[in-house]
Amino acid sequence: MITLKSLLEFQNEEDRQRVLDLMRRFSSAERYGYRRLLEGHERNGLKSHLAHVFQINTRYADDAILKAQSILKSCRERGQSPSKVVFGSRNLFEKLKKKHLNGSRREELKREWRERRQGNLYSRGDRSKRGNLNLRFVWLEGELYLRICVGERRWVWAKVIRPVKREKDKWIGFIWSLRQAEKTGEWFPYDVELKLKDGEVYALVSVKEKFPPATITLENGVLGIDVNAYPFHLALAEVSPDGNLLGYERISLHELLSASHDKREYLCWQVAYQVVNLALEKGKAIAMEDLEKLPKGRREDGLPKLRKKLQRWIYKSLLEKIEILAKRHGVEVAKKDPSYTSVIGKLKYAPQYLVDKDVAGALVIGRRALGFEEKLPESYRLLLKDEEFLLYSTAQLEEKVKELKRELRKEENEWRKRAIKKRLSAVRSELKTLQRHLRTLQSGESEPASRHPANRGKEPVRGSLSGLRKSWRVLSAALTVPLLEKFPQVKGTVRDFSPLRLILVSGDWERAVGRSVPVPGAGAAVQRCG
Known part of the structure; x- marks a missing residue:
């Protein structure tokens, strides 16, 4: 998607106030919808309710819910608490809370806060609605206008001000596409969002970008x-x-x-x-x-x-x-x-x-x-059957758990305690994985598969792990703490995996475990791209 920005010029102050009032109601509907989504309300039932409460059409109401959903999703992806979202910029909110701000500076911040909080309007594109139903670009006497739906069968026309900034400005391509659609009737969808900034209303139009055929495959x-x-x-x-x-x-x-x-x-x-x-x-x-x-x-x-x-x-x-x-x-x-x-x-x-x-x-x-499947190396496959190695690794993990427990008891700082608890939980999980595999091996049940088709789709694998991925998980648990953490190159993080080379080549884990230093020469075997 590419987004292009343009200034809107209204024919009179009355039209401008109608649009500002619509933007205020839409922004309120977005905030209200966000809170209802947090409470577990469904989108379909919420749409008609928002349309009635805030006196906007159902399409605007649905678009307000879509905006609220995108904020909620983004917040969860960042690991932040959705209930603590501040509409209108948290940074401005924190500044306005300060008691020492007064005079023109405070008034300027309040104006900017109101614009960000109340000056929003969004309408998604629709090919079947001539590109966009509520916010549509139209040509009047050879000039480009944005037709804004402000009520039932009521519109406001605002002139679009957007000079071409450079030779390859994407605005030229957008205008050409609008002209072609007007002639042929083959419309394309475009999203439009109105924003209020410094007292001016701006239109941001987003369209799907057309790419040339791939020549490098x-x-x-x-x-x-x-x-x-x-x-x-x-x-x-x-x-x-x-x-x-x-x-x-x-x-x-x-x-x-x-x-x-x-x-x-x-x-x-x-x-x-x-x-x-x-x-x-x-x-x-x-x-x-x-x-x-x-x-x-x-x-x-x-x-x-x-x-x-x-x-x-x-x-x-x-x-x-x-x-x-x-x-x-x-x-x-x-x-x-x-x-x-x-x-x-x-x-x-x-x-x-x-x-x-x-x-x-x-x-x-x-x-x-490229479609390659990852085989489990033969030495690793044999290692997964080596009961002596698995018992050694299990003992090392158990010792690590005891070490972390001792460190936890000695630590007085509450925040550091939480970090140790997190590490302890991870080691315990690795220990359980290894113990489960060891029990399976000792009971003579089926072993993890050494081959499994790679997931060629884009969606993450759901449900139980495949046999091959279980094998990799067991290997990670068996090798990371017992072997690799003996030679950490960065504090708290294993960066050097050269000790595993001895196991990969000869399968001699006892010799690898007994080394007091990493295998020399790490990091120089392959020429850099540049």
Whole structure:
């Protein structure tokens, strides 16, 4: 979707006040609908109620509910409490609460607060309604107007003021499409949103962008992308058509954390151009995670610094920008289910190529986009049957649980206690996974499958895990604490997976466990993309 902004000029003050009154009622309906959604009300029943209470047509009412639903979904994705949403900007709300503000500065903030809180109107596009029913662009005497429905069979016409800013301004394409639709009758849907700012009413029109046919396809191989929060960066893996790693690159995103909203948007576009230019240079399609929701922490989890970083982690917006730019340049984009890509990457490909887990995860995403299935290496398959190793790993996890309990008893700081409790819960979960697998092995029941078709759809796998994914989960539990945490390269985070190479090559876990230092030479086996 592309969004274009234009200024509205009303024929008289009466028309302007009618529209402002409609925007105020719509904004109230949106806030009211949001609260009812939190209470569990259904959209269909709520629509007619909002139309009656706020004296707007049912389509406006339905659009107000859609806006409320999008805010609710966004809030939950960010891990924030939906009940604490502030309409009109929390930042302005907090400033207005300060007692020392007075005079012109306070009045300016109150005006801006009212505009953001009450100056909104939205109407979704509809092809069957000549593009948009309530907010429709029309031509009158050769000039473009926005026809605004303000009541039953009542409209206000506002002149659209929008100069062309540059040669490739997308407004030119939108105007041409409107002209063509007027001539042929083949209309296209466009969403329109009115916003009040500094006393002026602006129209923001959003239309689906038309992309050229892809000239760089998956047949040429892919550039796999993995977004990571710790450290905050993009990991890029260049994957050949036969699924091998050709090179890798990392792009730091730390500058985004301290930037304002507008600067973050600018920097995200810069990163997107960097990724797409690399894909064009290498002649590779792009493979990325199909991320719908990602936990961003919650209050009282004992990890305030990490939570603050995750709250500003605009991964979805960044991936969308990369996807849009890639399609504009004829680069095919494949979005794949990210389930278990990190686990498979760190256990299988990180020690194999001597790269970190983020690059390995990007490699798995790229291979999944090319249609490859991930086999369980023979040494790992045998390891899952090795009762002696499983008993050793179980004992190590039990010792880790005791260690965390001792640390919890000694810790007096309540916030640090919560962080330790979270880690303790994760280790206990790994221990249960390993014990369950060990009981299955000792009872002689069926073993986890070593092969299972990869999920080629975009939707996450639901229900019970497949046999192969259970195997990867057991391996992660059996190897992470008992082996890899002996050599952490970053405090609290395992980054070096080279000790697993000995197990992958020879299956000698006893020798790997006995090492006092990591396998030398990690991180230099593959040439970088750049």
